[in-house]
Amino acid sequence: MNPKNPREESIFDGALQLPPEQRENYIKAASGEDPSLRQRVTELLRAHEGDGETLKVPAVERLQQITVVTWPPAGEKAGDKIGPYKLLQRIGEGGCGYVFMAEQEQPVRRRVALKVIKLGMDTKEVVGRFEVERQALAMMEHPNIAKVFDAGATESGRPYFVMELVRGIKITDYCDQNKVPMAERLRLFTQVCLAIQHAHQKGIIHRDIKPSNILVTMHDGVPVPKVIDFGIAKATHGRLTDKTVFTQFEQFIGTPAYMSPEQAEMTSLDIDTRSDIYSLGVLLYELLTSRTPFDPKELLASGLDAMRRAIREQEPPRPSTKLSTMLAGDLTTVAKQRHAAPPKLIHLVKGDLDWIVMKALEKDRTRRYDTAAGFASDIESFLSNQPVLARPPSSVYRFQKWVRRNKVAFAAASAVALSLLLGGAGFTWMYFREKQARHLADLEAVRSGQVAAFLEDMLKGVGPSVALGRDTKLLHEILDKTVERVSRDLKDQPGVQAELCNTIGEVYRAIGQPGRAEEMHRNAHELQSRGASGKSADAATSLNNLAMVLCDQWKLPEAESLHRQALELRRKIYGNTNASVAASLNNLAIVLRKEGKLAEAEGLHLEALALQKRLLPADHTDIAASLNNLGWVYRDEGKFGDAEDAFRQSLAMQKKLLGENRPGVAITMDNLAFVLCDQGKFDEAESLERHALELQRKFFGSDHPFVATGMKNLAMILGDRGELGQAEELSHQALTLRRQLHGEEHVEVANSLDGLALLLRKEKKLPDARPLAEQALAMRKSLLGDTHLDVSSSLNTLGLISHDEGKLPESERFYRDALSLQKNVVGVEHPFIATTLNNLGLTLRDEGKLDEAELDLRQALAMRQKLLSPQHPAIAASEKDLNSVLSLEGKEAVRTGQISKR
Known part of the structure; x- marks a missing residue:
């Protein structure tokens, strides 16, 4: 029948x-x-x-699509063959067809999924839909869409096709069973969006996006969502096949709980890609709340007309409202599945995620996201603490997002929030409207959630002058008082205390107070290292935070040790399936670069970048940060061209994702200017550096470490261009600021001393230059060790000063010590080595050791010609210096490019 x-x-x-x-x-x-x-x-x-x-027919499949169902005779079974494929077991069934796991032996041996129409089901409509799915899948090539391998017909003429066997489970089940945190759920969801975007670009609308059609499988330990079942897909331009006519008019196509309002019309209204945007919105709603906007059973029980009317007209509750109105036990379960406390989960969803979901669920499709890629981009903005498009861009809202990125205004909010919390002020939270939720075991999570929520609300009351660092004295006073109350009044709440210590530590670090930041992060680490919590993701975060602030202060051995511990812990928790593992790899590599362990640093940065490219969209702020960090390693290795490429890629990606005026953009611009100066591209370097310094002053105020670095770098560029007066003034300012920020003994102070000494030497102020250079050398040896690459820079500076003072044997000794150290650290070929050889050659020339001078100057020129661009001014300088020796020897001068051809 x-x-x-x-x-x-x-x-x-x-x-x-x-x-x-x-x-x-x-x-x-x-x-x-x-x-x-x-x-x-x-x-x-x-x-x-x-x-x-x-x-x-399983429940999850019964609502999949509307097809002509008949009562077929027994069909294929395990052990049968269809074409060259041996059927192993039935793994799925719909109204019109079966899906088998099958084995292919030729030309390759592999297991596949084979979909075949049931006996007696090969009506024109069913065959049409079957052909639609086959053609839709065949048109696409995307890592998150199941691939089609083959197609054919059975002996009885029923069509089948063979596709990639996806061994996975529904995306919602995967996330819940593995207690996937919210950020990772969102990253999985963005991959789904980009897969749907690919389908849309190929002219295909899926029309049945739901969890059972998105399976998560593991590839090399990394979860990968795969979109399957294009059985009711539709072409955006014309028909996929002439056989699809029976699916195109007044049919109820799709799954009601995930169906767009225009699909529910059951009219000839054109269905476009924005219908899939709606279904993606429902999927995101479920990933956030474990519920769909409309209860599926209630929809079905209401009758067809009422169901269609609800989908078309009824506004669903926001995700945060859905969470806050759950029974206490249900909410606790949902929160545990997301690795969060109930109040914290509601707080996280409330706001941006509400706006994002509700934009996708707009009844009017013109108000939804235009594309699935745009939907994914807004999720990425949320994850990066950038403004999202889904909510009105009020000035207050944009300022709140700025504050989150810069962590500055949290201090004032913390003081007020803590005074209310610790003083016993009453809080009302929707979650606690049910009395049975007020049990002692939830107390710590509740208070933590209250603090986080209240801090969020308090951001609206923080003025821009405070946020931009113009009232740092008041800010420091508020922070200090907050710290006193945290340590005094939250002794019985270690989880809350640790969370607040971490937050306050981030504020101190953001406003350039690394010492206070270290104190707070140490407190958080000690609190979270006790008992079982010492092996948690939060403990790994505390380790990471403490290590980063130690790295800021050049306390490198301890920073390296803590970063290695954080990396080990995160790998135990996540394997290689979480972006925090890549973050730990990156952070450890930053420390190793500062320690001069360049080969290991480069390897870790590349490993982090590869992991991020597997886990994240192609354009992502984490990837931009990794490229920036890799650029520094390339620069220290003397690979100036590779460094420039990495910085440019990072800068372009940040501008694309964040816009022009962002703190990270200013920092990367500064780095790019530095390496452009290394290559003699002084015009672009100066322009970039001036713009970067302007942005840094705007974002960080006038007394921040980044500003000191910008001034020092601009002074270096101006010095290389011969603008010595302005360069000296900036260099003095940078040194003064660094001493104010870091004290007398600090690596950055040593860097400024060395840079200023070089400028004074160029100005012939040798009596002023020598003591600064000697102080820089002593400080670098004390802080970094005798074999650090920065020590060779100081030796070179003193060699230059000694040469100009006429102390040639001393100059020669400094250069030979620098050369020996550099070869031990970076090998035998490096632009720094070429510079030292050139300097040594000039000293040997003036000592009358012409044969040795010629040899060293020839090596320096050859090395520069090999490693630097042909237009680099250092090459012309080397040729001039070598020719000065050849002239004294009565030999023919070298011509441009001559050395490199020998």
């Missing part, structure tokens, strides 16, 4: 989702004024109950 039309099957499928006692009322409501329709559906149900094995 066959359903005669799509509406008949729609009602039949809907009835199967309900308990038997509810089916009669549903069928009556759905059939309306058509008693014959009601009778046919009732008879179908009786036949189904009598032959359950013949139409055994």
